[in-house]
Amino acid sequence: MVEEIKKLKEKLNITIAAHYYEKKEVFELADLTGDSLALAKKTANINNPLIFCGVKFMGESAKILNPNIDVYMPKLADCSMARMAKENLVENNIQLLKENNIDFIPITYINSTAKTKAIVAKEGGLTCTSSNSKKIIEWALSQNKKVFFLPDKNLGTNTAIKLGVKSKIIGEVGWQEADIICFDGHCSVHQLFMPEHIDFYRERYPDIKIAVHPECSPEVVAKADFAGSTSQILEYVKSHKNEKIAIGTEINFVNWIKENINPNIYILSSTKPECPSMNETTLKDLYNLLKSIDEGKGYNKIEVEKDIAKNAKKALERMMELS
Numbered sequence: 651m652v653e654e655i656k657k658l659k660e661k662l663n664i665t666i667a668a669h670y671y672e673k674k675e676v677f678e679l680a681d682l683t684g685d686s687l688a689l690a691k692k693t694a695n696i697n698n699p700l701i702f703c704g705v706k707f708m709g710e711s712a713k714i715l716n717p718n719i720d721v722y723m724p725k726l727a728d729c730s731m732a733r734m735a736k737e738n739l740v741e742n743n744i745q746l747l748k749e750n751n752i753d754f755i756p757i758t759y760i761n762s763t764a765k766t767k768a769i770v771a772k773e774g775g776l777t778c779t780s781s782n783s784k785k786i787i788e789w790a791l792s793q794n795k796k797v798f799f800l801p802d803k804n805l806g807t808n809t810a811i812k813l814g815v816k817s818k819i820i821g822e823v824g825w826q827e828a829d830i831i832c833f834d835g836h837c838s839v840h841q842l843f844m845p846e847h848i849d850f851y852r853e854r855y856p857d858i859k860i861a862v863h864p865e866c867s868p869e870v871v872a873k874a875d876f877a878g879s880t881s882q883i884l885e886y887v888k889s890h891k892n893e894k895i896a897i898g899t900e901i902n903f904v905n906w907i908k909e910n911i912n913p914n915i916y917i918l919s920s921t922k923p924e925c926p927s928m929n930e931t932t933l934k935d936l937y938n939l940l941k942s943i944d945e946g947k948g949y950n951k952i953e954v955e956k957d958i959a960k961n962a963k964k965a966l967e968r969m970m971e972l973s
């Protein structure tokens with residue numbers, strides 16, 4: 651199947667992009683790899699059809715930033731965090747902020763649907779990623795505005811702690827006084843990491859380093875040696891090549907690091923932190939899609955409604971300008 655995929659890819663002049671959280675056998679066949687920010691940038695500059703192996707919001711971002719190419723996905727897998735920010739919930743939250751006379755800029759993590767990004771853009775807001783959330787939120791606060799941050803309450807809270815400002819989840823007691831008001835969403839995978847896992851590893855290996863993603867809870871981030879985006883974790887591991895490191899993020903990425911960069915890597919959780927959405931895409935799915943495109947059919951072609959695409963693009967471009 652691997653050989654067939656390579657042949658079809660070449661014959662059809664198709665680029666394959668894959669996120670670090672994808673299954674190893676899928677990831678290894680990709681021409682373009684990276685985290686969501688890197689992939690959005692890399693796929694924006696290609697001219698041939700694209701197969702995006704990742705979750706739906708990533709395929710959507712690729713199509714929005716490069717509307718002239720065909721973007722296919724082997725599986726339309728949906729990120730559970732993006733799904734939490736349902737359109738009506740986001741709109742109700744924005745309404746509540748307005749009723750409370752709160753002067754705010756909405757900022758949505760790139761892990762959100764095109765619809766959410768479009769709503770945010772219409773309210774004068776923009777997107778951010780886990781590597782630039784501090785910069786983007788700092789900019790919004792410097793406009794003397796509050797921030798409505800969505801969907802990830804952990805990234806919002808962790809960034810507030812970094813900036814030394816107050817954050818609350820919308821609806822919590824005293825939420826109106828916070829500088830960063832967070833939507834009540836989270837990542838089902840990164841919530842698995844617990845402070846006790848860090849205690850366990852430190853007891854077992856007193857010299858171990860702990861690196862986590864800021865989608866983890868603030869309690870976990872507080873106990874870690876390092877918190878950063880997927881690319882930043884990779885850099886951290888590269889600069890601590892001979893040390894033991896326990897990592898708190900998706901397991902496919904951790905295993906890839908262990909195999910390719912540093913063998914002394916441990917997975918922080920006692921439960922397998924596997925993203926069900928990212929793991930939906932199999933080698934067979936990739937093969938079937940290529941075969942179908944070869945037969946002149948193809949499916950799961952990403953289309954974003956014109957008005958949504960226009961506004962979501964604004965939200966993404968505002969971020970790119972600022973970071």
Ligand code: CIZ
Pocket residue numbers: 684685686687761779780837863865879880
């Ligand atoms: O949790 C995710 O989906 C992440 C970290 C995506 C990304 O690459 O930013």
Ligand code: SF4
Pocket residue numbers: 671705729730731732761837838839840900925926927928
């Ligand atoms: Fe979504 Fe979490 Fe999976 Fe990332 S790891 S795609 S945020 S559910």
